[in-house]
Amino acid sequence: MPYNWFDRNLKWIYVLPAVAFVLVMMLFPILYTVRISFYEWSMSAITPPKWVGLDNYAALLKESRFWHAAGSTLYFTVVALAVEVVLGVAIALLLSREFRGKNLVKTVFLLPMVATPVAMGLVWLLIYEPTIGAANLMLKAIGLKPMLWLGSPAQAIPSLIIVDVWQWTPMISLIVMAGLATIPREPYEAADVDGAGRWKKFASITLPLLRPTILVAAMLRLIDVLKTFDIIYATTQGGPDLATETLNIYGYVLGFQYFKLGMASSLLVLFFALVMGLTLVMIWMRKRMEAQYD
C-alpha cells in the first residue's frame, strides 16, 4: 500500500532533498577533489590525468611557498579573528544598552556586512592608494606619516585585516546581541544584593553566560576567515612579493594560473584538513567549557 509506505517513511522522504543536495553538491566535489589530488592533470582533452600517488602532497610539503601561504593564512586568521571577537563583543554590549537612535546606529553598523566583498575590495584598494587614497589623506590631516598599506609586504596583511574587521565584526556583534537577550535578569539582581560592581558583574555573570554564544560566533567566523579569498584577490592577488598569498589564493593560482589541477586539489585537501582540525579544536574547547559549568 503506497500510502502507508509514504506514511511510515515520511521522515526519510522529507530530508531526502537536503541529503541529495549535500551528496551531489558537496560530497561529490570533495571526493572528486580528493581523487584529482592523486593525479597530474592540466585539464587537457588530449593527455589524460596521470596517476602520481602522493607526489603532489610530497611536492607541496617540500615547498617553502606552501608553508609561507599556510603561515600567512594563520597570521591573517588569528589576528583578524581575535580583533573581531573582542571588538564584536564590546560593540554588542554597547548596542544592548538603551539610547536614542539605537536602531539607526545598529542599521548603519551592519551595513558593511551586506556589501559585496569584491566591490568592497576595490573600494578599499582606492582608499589604500598611497598617493591619492583617503587613508593617507586622513593620516596626513592628523599629522601622521603616510603609509604604504597594500604596497608594502609588511603592511599588506594588517591592511587586509582592517578590511576584514570592518566588514565582519558586525556579524559577531549580531550573534552576541542575540545571546545577550537570552541572559536571565536574576543573577544580576542577586549580584546587586551582594554589592557587586559593574566590572565584577560583567566578568562573573555576563561573560561566562555569553561564552557559548561567543564560541559559536567565533567558530563561524573562523571558518570564514580561513577561506577568505575575495577581498585578498580583489586587492593584492597575493602580492606584494607573495606577502598576502594565503592557502586559498595559492590554490587558485595553482589551479587557474598554473593549470596544475592535481597540485591545486591536494592543496585544497590539506586545507580542508586544517579547517576541519581547527573546527574540531573549537568544538572540543566548547565541550570542556560546558563541562566546567555544568
Place this chain on the structure above:
Amino acid sequence: MNLLQRRLSAGLAIVMTVAMLAGCSGKSGGGSAESTMKAEPSAKASASPSSGQAAPSAKPFEGKTINLVTANHPWADAIKPLIPDFEAATGMKVNVQGYFEDQLTQKLTVQFTAGSETPDVFMYRPLQEGKLFFKNGWLQALDDYVNKDPAYDFADISKSAIGTATVDGKLAGIPIISEQEILYYRKDLLEAAGIPVPKTIDELVAAAKKLHDPGKEMYGFVARGQRSPLVTQVSSFLYSEGGDFMNGDKASINTPEALKAFTTYGTLLKDYGPPGVLNMSWPQAFGIFGQGKVAFLTDANSLYKNATDPSKSQVADKVGFAPFPAGAAGSKPYNITSWGLAINAKSVDKDAAWAFIQWATSKEIVLKTQEKGNPGARTSVWDNPQGTTGFPPELVAVIKESVKGGIDHDRPTVINVGEARDAVGEIVQKIITGETNVQPVADKANEALQAVIDKDKNK
C-alpha cells in the same frame, strides 16, 4: 547541554567546512544550457533588407546561432554595434557574452574541461593561454580556413602577429589586437625642465631622477610593479639590453644582460617611483600618471586612452609618446598580438564560427574597429590614412617606428605561462623591495623557469 545538541553542533561544523570547500573546488559542470538555446528563426533579420554585400539568396547561415565570448575590452565595444549588420547579411544569430580578463580565462577553462560545445568563438590571449589551450586540444587549427576566400587576403595580416598566434606550426587563432611597449611622458614637465625626450634608457633614468620630487608628490617614473603583470613590461627593457627570457630551451633570466635590465626597471620604480608600486598593475600606474603626479610611464600603446581621455586623465592634453628608449642592444620593444579570436574545437558549426571570424577580421571591419582606437594586425589598414584616424598622429608615428624592431613575445613562451611569469616577477619585486644581492635570487628564479621549460618537452 544534551547529546543531541552536541551532535548537532558537531554536524553543523562539518557541514559548514564541507560547504566551504565545495565552494573552492566547483570546477566541473558549466554552460551546456546555452547550447540548447537554439536560434529562433530570425524573422527580424530576414525582414530587414540585406546589407548589399550578400545577395538575398546567399544567406548561408539562415537560422544558425553562434556564441561569442569576449573580454571586456575596447575591441568588444567596437564590434558589438556592427554585429547586427553581419546577422542581417548571413542570417546567423550571434550571442555575445563579455567577461573581465581573469574571469574569461577561468570561464573558458571550465567550459572546455567540461567538453562544452560553447562558446563557438572567443577572444583569447595567444601569449598567455594560446599554447596551453591548443595543446589541450581546445582550439580548432585554422590553417585550412584562412585561404578559402582570396578576398580575405590572409597575407595582409602582419607576419609577427601571425607568428604569435602560431603553435607547433599550426594557426591557433586570428590576431585582432596588436600592441607595442612605448614611453609615455609629460610634455609640459620636460619642457619646463629643459629635458629632451629620452632616446636611451640611460637618458630616461637621468631624466626621471631630475624630475623626481617626492616632497611635492611628483615622481619620476611609474610602471607595473605587481609580480605577474610587470613581466610583460620589463620585457622590452630586457630585449633592449640584449637579453631574453629564454635562449632556445635554456632559461636565461640570470644573465648579466637580464640582471642589468631588471635592475634598471626595479631601481627606476624603487628610487623614482610613487609609493606602493609593488601593488600596481596598469590601472593603478595609469591612474597615478593621469593624476599628473608622474613624469614618465612605460606600458602598452593600446592603453593610451587611459592617459589621453579627459574623463580619465587630468593631464590628457599634456601627454607625449615616444618609442621605447634604446639600451645596449638598441630599442627593442615587444610587438605582439595581445588578443586573438579562436574557434572551440568542439563547436558544432565551425563553418559558421569561421564565417564570423572572417567577417570580424576582414579589412573592412578591422578598419572600423581600428578607427575606434583598437590597433589591429592588418598592414593595409595601417597604410590606409583612414586607418590611423583613431590615434593621435604622434602615436601613429611611434607605432610605425616600434613595429620595425619589435620582438614577437612579451613573456616567456612556454605552456605554463603563469608559473614562468611569477619566476621572472619575483626577481624584479625583490629589487624593488631593496634586495641588493640579486644574483642568488635570479639564479633560483632561473632554475624555476628552467623547470617549467623542461616540463614542456614532455607535452
